[in-house]
Amino acid sequence: MSPVFAPRLKYNKTWFIEQTDYLTERRSPALSDDAQTHVDDDANPWAPDRLSYRTVAEPVHKELTEKHSRFLASLFPVSTEREATEILDAIRAEDPLASHHCYALRVQPLIERASDDGEPQGTAGRPMLHVLQRHDLNNVLAVVTRYFGGTLLGTGGLVRAYTQAVAAALAVASIATLVRHAHFEVTLDYADYDLATRRFEEAGWTYLPTFAEVVQIALCVPASEQPAARALIAGLTRDPQPIVATSYSMRPTL
Secondary structure (H helix, E strand, O other), rough: OOOOOHHHOOOOOOHOOOOOOOOOOOOOOOOOOOOEEOOOHOOOOOOOOOEEEEEEEOEEEEEEEOOOOOEEEEEEEOOOOOHHHHHHHHHHOOOOOEEEEEEEEEEOOOOEEEEEOOOOOOOOOOHHHHHHHHEEOEEEEEEEEEEEEOOOOHHHHHHHHHHHHHHHHOOOOOEEEEEEEEEEEEEHHHHHHHHHHHHHHOOOOOOEEEOOOEEEEEEEEEEEHHHHHHHHHHHHHOOOOOOOOOEEEEOOOO
């Protein structure tokens, strides 16, 4: 009977609603395994200012069998390397008798990791990572747990098995596109509120008002539309000061 990781693993879903762009922890000793890549921002297609990226919407699991060896592939959305460490530790604790727990990790903005976990070098983690790269997926952890079936697969067979396991999990996964959004705090007189909200709705922007002596509006716009948002806010508030975003987040497209 195959172990089922999903019901017993705890993962944080709140990242999917509003995920910050920048990681405070970029390295974790628990994940310092076989391979690690740090890319310069200038050459990095998933640098912090990237306007969107793709990831798995929720955990997914798929099992393949190759010459009596079982390969259990799991994909998890993650927002930090520490979160990936916790998931990997939980999987290892769930089934310590498995032959191997190989993994590949991509986390914005600068981290790529891969581990063969005892398999011949370059036959598991790197092929798994290449699948994530080819599908342009970020903030995702791929883990393949192998149960040895008694038949050696050879180098080529291992590469194919681990590649196919991750590809099979991706085939049944829901893929989400997250778009970078800018957040603004807007203070308005009540006389300007109706005009402001009408303009926000025409643009398709989301907002949340708070009513007091004046109206405080938390405005969220796609980062690519910041120039239009700044111009509109400046016109509504008649504020000569530069209009700047208070924060940024990654949000799923609707």
